[in-house]
């Protein structure tokens with residue numbers, strides 16, 4: 352079976368935009384991008400677009416009937432970890448129940464489901480994690496994402512893939528949620544000082560590397576769990592310092608603090624990060640080094656301001 356009719360949900364988000372851009376340039380794929388808004392927030396004339404709120408089962412059913420996808424990449428999610436904790440039923444509806452709906456339609460239609468998931472399914476005591484590690488989320492967002500993973504396994508025997516990633520960064524058009532790299536660069540460029548945690552470690556991921564990893568996964572018709580992230584393990588404080596250095600900003604404005612400094616923040620897993628050997632070996636996935644990723648962000652920001 353050729354996996355060429357690709358339904359992308361959450362297409363207005365950071366990953367959704369990058370994935371739509373990448374797949375719609377590939378003639379192998381007929382892409383339908385969907386998101387909650389009536390119109391796309393990105394510019395890409397080479398794919399179809401339809402509004403879709405994934406929490407509306409009738410609308411999901413209609414899209415499956417109209418487009419008959421043979422692969423679905425679910426990029427839709429509630430990703431604000433604090434908001435997920437405060438608005439639990441909304442978070443569950445998007446991150447867990449909607450995945451169950453997608454899985455049900457994939458099972459009955461025979462479509463493959465590719466679910467994007469997170470390092471926050473782990474407790475962060477023993478990172479970096481490989482695909483065999485046992486999930487144990489420490490916050491509600493992580494619990495909803497793990498429930499989403501479990502729903503995916505119901506998509507049918509071996510007809511699913513779960514792509515877990517870590518701390519995404521990159522650019523996009525009219526993003527509703529910023530990311531750590533854009534936020535640190537923005538604050539420092541305004542001369543604002545920052546308190547940044549030095550006891551949370553991650554393998555930050557350039558969004559185009561993740562989109563590349565997903566394209567490779569589709570091309571190889573790979574199934575099962577894949578860890579797809581950057582390769583460099585850093586503390587978030589080190590990441591902020593690297594942003595300052597690559598963007599030519601004042602690193603002395605970045606002050607290291609422990610997570611306990613943010614008394615009201617939802618708990619985060621301290622040390623996650625991924626072992627990406629499986630993706631390297633099976634998909635030839637090869638993410639860019641962190642410093643190159645940060646330079647790429649800076650260049651694309653210049654492209655945005657110049658356009």
Ligand SMILES: NC(=O)C1=CN([C@@H]2O[C@H](COP(=O)(O)OP(=O)(O)OC[C@H]3O[C@@H](n4cnc5c(N)ncnc54)[C@H](OP(=O)(O)O)[C@@H]3O)[C@@H](O)[C@H]2O)C=CC1
Nearest residue numbers: 361363364365366404405427428430467468469516518519
């Ligand atoms: N960002 C990160 O650091 C990480 C992200 N991930 C995972 O990667 C995936 C993509 O995340 P990312 O692109 O960064 O997140 P974004 O928040 O940028 O994008 C998520 C998108 O989902 C959309 N969405 C939310 N609710 C619905 C709904 N009911 N129906 C349809 N669309 C909806 C949002 O729409 P709108 O724009 O209208 O709000 C948004 O565009 C998610 O599964 C996330 O859990 C995993 C690890 C790290």
Ligand SMILES: Cc1cn([C@H]2C[C@H](O)[C@@H](COP(=O)(O)OP(=O)(O)O[C@H]3O[C@@H](C)C(=O)[C@@H](O)[C@H]3O)O2)c(=O)[nH]c1=O
Nearest residue numbers: 430432469470471517518519531546547548551587619
């Ligand atoms: C706002 C802020 C954040 N931070 C740190 C906390 C955290 O480690 C990092 C990023 O904070 P955020 O709140 O943006 O993201 P956070 O919710 O920690 O990041 C997560 O996003 C979700 C969607 C995921 O799935 C995870 O993989 C993960 O990357 O920055 C500070 O140190 N100081 C600050 O003032």
